[in-house]
Amino acid sequence: MIYKQRFENFDFTLLLVALCIFCIGLLSIYSATRTQEVELSKSLVTKQLISIVISLVVFTILVSFDYQKYIDFSYFIYAVSLFLLVLVLFIGRTKFGAQRWFNLGPFTFQPSEFAKLALVITLASHIGKRRVYDLSLSTVIMSILLTIPMMFLIAIEPDLGTALVLAAILFSMLYMGGIRLKHLVSIMLTGLVSLPIFWHYALRDYQKQRLLVFLNPNADPLGAGYTIIQSKIAIGSGWVFGKGWLAGTQNQLNFLPERHSDFIFSIIGEEWGFLGSAILVLLYFILIKHALSIYSRTNDSYGQLMVSGIVGMLAFQIVVNIAMTLGLMPVVGIPLPLMSYGGSSLIITMSSIALLINIGMRRTVF
Amino acid sequence: MRDKIFNTIINSLFSLLAVGLFYNQVIRAPLFMQLSQNNRIRVIQLSAPRGKILDRNGKVVAGNRVRLDCVIMPQEFIDKENGFSRLSSILGMPEDVLKKRFNRRLLNPFTPVVLAPDISKENAITIEEERFNMPGVFINANPIRDYVYKDAAAQLVGYIGEIGQKELDKLDRYGYRVNDLVGRSGIEEEYDNYLRGEDGGMQIEVDSKGKQNRVLGLKEPKEGRDVYLTVDIELQKYISELFGEGRGACVVMNPANGEILSLVSKPSFDPNVFVVPDNFKIKEILSGKSHPMLDRAISCAYPPGSIFKIAVATAALEERKLSTDREFICNGKFHLGNQVFDCWKENGHGPQNVINALKNSCNVFFYNTGMLLGPDLIAKYSQKFGFGRPTGIDLPQETSGLVPNKLWKRIKMGETWYNGETANYGIGQGYLLTTPIQVLGMTAAVANGGFLVRPHIVKRIASVDISAGSIRKLGISDNSLDVVTTSLRKVVEDDNGTGVKARVKGLSIAGKTGTAQTGRGTTHAWFVGFSPVDKPKVALVVLLEEGGKGGLNAAIMGGKIFKKAQELGLL
Structure with missing residues (x-):
């Protein structure tokens, strides 16, 4: 099915950059968990390696079929995703006070990760079908109505971070899909007005705590503020050249919580310094830029919309995650794509890169 | 159009990240490096x-x-x-x-x-x-x-x-x-x-x-x-126990070099209370009416009473106001103008020369001697014997005591000196105040042939010997000292001496008792002594606050201490 001509358009750089970032992540996960228990460290690195193998298999499958096929199945994918999100609330595994995972033997599956990609495909199908010059209000409202059940189900797990990622996907796809500015502004205003209600009824105490701590980390230096403070110290003390791999004292001496998952960037900052973190940010930038170049090379509106959603999703996660470790944004549990430990996140990120490459390969379909 | 704006948004967000990183990792790095050090390093x-x-x-x-x-x-x-x-x-x-x-x-x-x-x-x-x-x-x-x-x-x-x-x-x-x-x-x-x-x-x-x-x-x-x-802790402990509940002080010293063998002040306290602070017990010590923390041997000054007759006798002999032949007759009373001064023995001692007067501690004899000397000469010899200033013992809070003279009284009280005060001065009463350690210094000077030694308590620090104390010759003739020593020996060794209770079999002891008026109707009991008389190795002073007569408990204690010192090989 992969024609030679199409293969020439395969964006190897994109894949290479992604794998590069993954390798950096792997080194950091090793460094982060090494001190706790050698066995645990080995098993985490092994699990992450197994995840990348699975990711590459999924990647190959996704690249093999024309992405238009996925658009055709979009509502089925949406239904499956929604079903899984409901199911996880009943039979999911509870960890850190949140019910987000399915147990699959030694692995876990996080349906909210899958929901991100499902939403991208669903919205692409929904908006792409009706896209003329600008979007009708009914399309906009329908898109919002498609997003809200997913957001709601994820928010009550609770997983505020991923719920926000869905919002980012929605907004970037509506914007690139041609929403009228007055519609966009009214949505934003509505959101802003409903913020206090949201604060009162939707946020859990620990989430409120995190937001308050963002405003003043020293208000509770041993509790919720601890992570931000220690993360800033770790990154800042890395200086230009870093303390060296496995030599970060904040990391190795256990001052950083959640450092192999959401706060993995602070390890990069501490052990590899400004140089290392700048290179990592640059790699992410190249990744996003390549995705955007695929957008401009594609004429198909479904493809363009999917690229917009994926770029919105990835950029949002990257920027918010790194800004959070720097103390520039409140702590919301968002993994750093390709870096943070976690199979679901890795597989979904690689899948979205597969979609990007897929769209890039088949741009001359017409 | 929109893709360009989208692009710009992405670009600016990533620039923001780069700026944030640069700010934290380069500009503010020193602060965070310090904080990270503080995190991990404890002193x-x-x-x-x-x-x-x-x-x-x-x-x-x-x-x-x-x-x-x-x-x-x-x-x-x-x-x-x-x-x-x-x-x-x-x-x-x-x-x-x-x-x-x-x-x-x-x-x-x-x-x-x-x-x-x-x-x-x-x-x-x-x-x-x-x-x-x-x-x-x-x-x-x-x-x-x-x-x-x-x-x-x-x-x-x-x-x-x-x-x-x-x-x-x-x-x-x-x-x-x-x-x-x-x-x-x-x-x-x-x-x-x-x-x-x-x-x-x-x-x-x-x-x-x-x-x-x-x-x-x-x-x-x-x-x-x-x-x-220089202290012998066993002797110290023995003396401390001798006091029982009594108040007072006792110092034992080698008169030849000033080494303190014991320095006891009672009542006492347990210093361990301050080590693991026990606030209740500390309060008890600090508020104790009897001031247990006070070192009575060096920080309290008392009227010396008859003990002081040693100094007065020496002064009179040196100033040739007296010879051993000169006698005063004691009929129990001394008349001065219209004032009458009593001897402690109501019926009187009869004719007394200086040797007998010291042995019997006859007040009348020393009223007369005091009058012969006058206050300024008594003061001069007191000071020679080390009264009126610290002995220089290596302990904190030593007090000077007080040696009065005519000038002192004029300055301090704006009054002239009365003859009655001179008579009292002769028996160690009045304004005169001495510390037990000063009294011991005088005793040692008589014992060692006229040298004032600086009492000291530390022999060496680690391996450095610091015991070489200062010894000062007083310039008192051997003749006078011999007379005094002979008298003091009789105090203990004669059957009718006032210090007979201090006698110890097999030891030659010279001593002097004192019973000092406190002004409150009670008396402090003193005993000083040294042994052996010919070549003294131990001199001591015992003071019992409100302890009655010096010839009684104080002398008994003196004797016991000499005996213990002998057992411990110090004599």
Whole structure:
């Protein structure tokens, strides 16, 4: 099915950059968990390696079929995703006070990760079908109505971070899909007005705590503020050249919580310094830029919309995650794509890169 | 159009990240590097053991022992209920007392709380064994001061306490720091500089729980230097026990070189109370009516009474106002103008020369002698014998006492000197005030043939001998001293001498008793003496506050001390 001509358009750089970032992540996960228990460290690195193998298999499958096929199945994918999100609330595994995972033997599956990609495909199908010059209000409202059940189900797990990622996907796809500015502004205003209600009824105490701590980390230096403070110290003390791999004292001496998952960037900052973190940010930038170049090379509106959603999703996660470790944004549990430990996140990120490459390969379909 | 805006948004977001990184990792890096160091590096003070204080035979008087504290690390003390109930049954203290104490002393989760200071070794072992059932509870071992002889040598040895702000302001340039222990009173204060060691420190790397990871640097603490006393602690203890509940002081000295063999002041206190501060007992000591912390041997001045007749007799002989032939007749009364002064013996002693007058302690004879000398000459000889100024003993808070003369009275009271006062001066009453150590200095000068020695209490510091004391010749003729010595020998050895109760079989002892009016109807009892008379090795002074007649308990005690000194090989 992969024609030679199409293969020439395969964006190897994109894949290479992604794998590069993954390798950096792997080194950091090793460094982060090494001190706790050698066995645990080995098993985490092994699990992450197994995840990348699975990711590459999924990647190959996704690249093999024309992405238009996925658009055709979009509502089925949406239904499956929604079903899984409901199911996880009943039979999911509870960890850190949140019910987000399915147990699959030694692995876990996080349906909210899958929901991100499902939403991208669903919205692409929904908006792409009706896209003329600008979007009708009914399309906009329908898109919002498609997003809200997913957001709601994820928010009550609770997983505020991923719920926000869905919002980012929605907004970037509506914007690139041609929403009228007055519609966009009214949505934003509505959101802003409903913020206090949201604060009162939707946020859990620990989430409120995190937001308050963002405003003043020293208000509770041993509790919720601890992570931000220690993360800033770790990154800042890395200086230009870093303390060296496995030599970060904040990391190795256990001052950083959640450092192999959401706060993995602070390890990069501490052990590899400004140089290392700048290179990592640059790699992410190249990744996003390549995705955007695929957008401009594609004429198909479904493809363009999917690229917009994926770029919105990835950029949002990257920027918010790194800004959070720097103390520039409140702590919301968002993994750093390709870096943070976690199979679901890795597989979904690689899948979205597969979609990007897929769209890039088949741009001359017409 | 929109893709360009989208592009710009992405570009600016990533630029923001780059700026944020640059700001934190380059511009603010020094701050964060410092913070990260503070995170991981702790400096632990290693306190240097204080030097020991030992007696002349090498017996430890003040040493160090290990104090075991039961300490709680609040952060790790999770199972409070179980922990407190176990500790309560091990330590034998009610649970709510422990809880209250814990809550009162809790500062923050990282600072250990001392729950029970100075627990027994058995309890400490039990707690160590059960540590795994009580996370956060552990035993801390610290070297602390141990005053082996408790109250027997309290004023002499002194005690230690945490340095106060005032002392710190004065001493911080000598390396004293907050929470340092500093010597208070006695040898501990006087020789603090030598006794205190130099604290060391250890730099350790800790993890986020404060657990030690590795040692980064170490400065070994330097132990303080040992101080060896001239004191014989067994004699000291014996004398201390002799006093019983009585108040007073006793100093024993080698008259040849000024080495103090014992220095006892009663009532006393247990200096250990200050080591592991027991506020209740400290309060009791500080507010005690009898002032147990006062060193009565050096810090209190008393009228010397008849003891002073030694100085007056010497003065009269030296000034040739008297010869051994000169007699005064004592009929029990001395008339001066229309004033009448009594002798202690109502019927009188009859004709007395200086030798008999000293032996009998005849007041009438010394009223006359006082009148012959006049106040200024008496004062001159008093000062020669060391009265009126500190002896220079190596202990803090020595007082001068008071030697009055005509000029002093005019300046101090704006009055002329009365003849009646001169008569009283002759028997050691009136304004005159002396400390027991000064009285001993005079006794020693008579014993050693006219030398004033500086009493001292420290023989050597570590291996450096510092005992060479100053000895000053008084310039009193041997003749006068012989007369006085002969008389003093009769005081003890004649069957009708006033100090006969101090007699010890097989020892030649010279002595003098004194019964000093206190002005409150009671009398202080004095006894001074030295032995053997020909080549004295031990001189002593006993003062019993409100102790009745000097010839009684004071003399008995003097005799017992001589006997004990002989047993201990000091004589």
